[in-house]
Amino acid sequence: MSDVYEKVMDLAKRRGFVWPTSECYGAVAGFIDYGPLGAMMKRRIENVWRAFYVVREGYYEIECPTIGQEAIYIASGHVKGFSDKMFQCPHCKEFLRADHVVEGAGEIVNAGTMSAEALAEALAPIECPLCTKPIGTVDVFSFSLMFSTSIGPGSQRTGYLRPETAQGIFTDFTRLLRFYRDKLPFGAVQIGKSYRNEISPRQGMIRLREFTQAEAEIFVHPDQKQHPHFARYADYTMDLLGYPEQLACKPAVTISMAEAVAEGRIANEYVAYYIALTHQMLTRLGIRPDRLRFRQHLPDELAHYAEDCWDAEILSDRFGWVETVGIADRTDYDLKAHASQSGDSFTVFIPFDEVKRESKRQIVADMGALGPRFRGKAKAVADAIANSTPTEEGVWVEVDGEQVLITPDLYKVREVEIEVRGEEVMPHVIEPSYGIDRICYAILENCFDEEEVDGETRAVLHLSPEVAPVQVAVFPLMNRDDLDTIAWDLTTTLKHQGLQAEYDDSGAIGRRYRRQDEIGTPFAVTIDYDTREDRTVTLRDRDSMRQVRVSLDEVPELVRRLTSRTLLFEEIP
Numbered sequence: 187m188s189d190v191y192e193k194v195m196d197l198a199k200r201r202g203f204v205w206p207t208s209e210c211y212g213a214v215a216g217f218i219d220y221g222p223l224g225a226m227m228k229r230r231i232e233n234v235w236r237a238f239y240v241v242r243e244g245y246y247e248i249e250c251p252t253i254g255q256e257a258i259y260i261a262s263g264h265v266k267g268f269s270d271k272m273f274q275c276p277h278c279k280e281f282l283r284a285d286h287v288v289e290g291a292g293e294i295v296n297a298g299t300m301s302a303e304a305l306a307e308a309l310a311p312i313e314c315p316l317c318t319k320p321i322g323t324v325d326v327f328s329f330s331l332m333f334s335t336s337i338g339p340g341s342q343r344t345g346y347l348r349p350e351t352a353q354g355i356f357t358d359f360t361r362l363l364r365f366y367r368d369k370l371p372f373g374a375v376q377i378g379k380s381y382r383n384e385i386s387p388r389q390g391m392i393r394l395r396e397f398t399q400a401e402a403e404i405f406v407h408p409d410q411k412q413h414p415h416f417a418r419y420a421d422y423t424m425d426l427l428g429y430p431e432q433l434a435c436k437p438a439v440t441i442s443m444a445e446a447v448a449e450g451r452i453a454n455e456y457v458a459y460y461i462a463l464t465h466q467m468l469t470r471l472g473i474r475p476d477r478l479r480f481r482q483h484l485p486d487e488l489a490h491y492a493e494d495c496w497d498a499e500i501l502s503d504r505f506g507w508v509e510t511v512g513i514a515d516r517t518d519y520d521l522k523a524h525a526s527q528s529g530d531s532f533t534v535f536i537p538f539d540e541v542k543r544e545s546k547r548q549i550v551a552d553m554g555a556l557g558p559r560f561r562g563k564a565k566a567v568a569d570a571i572a573n574s575t576p577t578e579e580g581v582w583v584e585v586d587g588e589q590v591l592i593t594p595d596l597y598k599v600r601e602v603e604i605e606v607r608g609e610e611v612m613p614h615v616i617e618p619s620y621g622i623d624r625i626c627y628a629i630l631e632n633c634f635d636e637e638e639v640d641g642e643t644r645a646v647l648h649l650s651p652e653v654a655p656v657q658v659a660v661f662p663l664m665n666r667d668d669l670d671t672i673a674w675d676l677t678t679t680l681k682h683q684g685l686q687a688e689y690d691d692s693g694a695i696g697r698r699y700r701r702q703d704e705i706g707t708p709f710a711v712t713i714d715y716d717t718r719e720d721r722t723v724t725l726r727d728r729d730s731m732r733q734v735r736v737s738l739d740e741v742p743e744l745v746r747r748l749t750s751r752t753l754l755f756e757e758i759p
Contacts, residue, residue, distance in 0.1 A: 205221050218623075226686065248358060265332065272284060278316050280314075280316050282315070288305060294308060302328070309321045333346060350401065352520070373405060379398060401620070406614055407611060418459075423441065438479060472632055472648070472649060478501075480496050489519075491517055492519075495513070512617070516616070548600055549574065550597060550600065551568035563585060646704060648706070655706070656686050656688045656705060659687070659689075659709075709728065710726045710728070721738045
């Protein structure tokens, strides 16, 4: 087993990226604290995500409570079916997730689709990953992943910590539809905390009980899944591991998005568009393309309501291929479920290009006859008749909980011509869902490197300038002779430009470079005695360790352009 994970997490803890939460009381698995550098890096990742989905795609961001009333999660299916299969080791008494232990043994994949009985049978000869004894005969049972709570005093109202950010967007559908002027397609995004009471989260930042999701819910016409800007990614080429390749144990296929849609490998342009966008975004964040793949859900893995689903998986030296992003066509499942539970329509009125005339059968009750018979309930009976389909014997309606036959002599049926100006449509939902914490870890592992420099091991994080928590460091060669004053003034100017700059005058210049390399700072500026004479400084690039002499006055603009990637270091004269 590779020790890269230990090295990355040691650096992360030592330098303030990630810490065990409430460590003084004994850390609890599944929860982490982001330290000063980790919190900054995480915000930068979220802002790159916003640059794609909010700024470029135009999907506005909303923010919903992390606690929701029970009805929401009854509708979504979480209360009834959001669980994992668990067992207790008979030797060490620890509770473990059954499918993970089976898959960890290396002979079975997609164990999550297996029944409890099949999992119990598969577990019997496997050694417990904790105590290493053969598991033997165990009971496998379902464990709800929902964190429950009570809303208000007296535990009168049950609530749940949300297991995903998506449901808030669905319940706000009617408001969002009005905000987007009642037109499809439209979408909304949300970044925030979600909660899942994981059975045995022993994978660091990969499996957490409290984690950050960034989700987009894009509402489209069910018969119009051609993305209006698909040309942007039509020729975008990448490796796709479809379910046919998985079933045949074949490698991924290199193919363009246009070809993948045309051949039916990807269900529609919307799914293909967000697969390509996700690939572009993850590589921009610093994930190496050779450690990134998109895997299609197998037929027995695909949710029953989904038309298609792909996972962006990133290769970890410790954990193998880790699901980081899911891109799914969820059809109308979510809106239909909330419509049924809440009684709201969750539909969009789509006007026709031309008004249509249709013949419609109209059922009109004879109120003179219904009144004496049903008295105060006559209008309700008339309304029920109007919305019914009569038979030869009449219409059955419910009155005071009883079914009553309304005979044909109590109503009239006539044909009328009506104008139809449009139709009510329940949209389908395209959902790209990002696990921000997993992306954070994947970036740290992908960007971690060690080099031998002057007989010493140099640990370096090759973080993208867009992701690096500190973007530029400023070093006075000596802490005297006005060099420190010039360095402080430059640091202040850089901060006024919106750059995260760090002043450091402690130790030899080489040591200062190593400290900044270790936390991923991409650029460093050194103020020396020549600066006082000609107002020039040394600008250093972390990855190439190349140094150039530039004007002190040009530094803020140069660093701003280098950080935004509108200028490459090798392009500096």
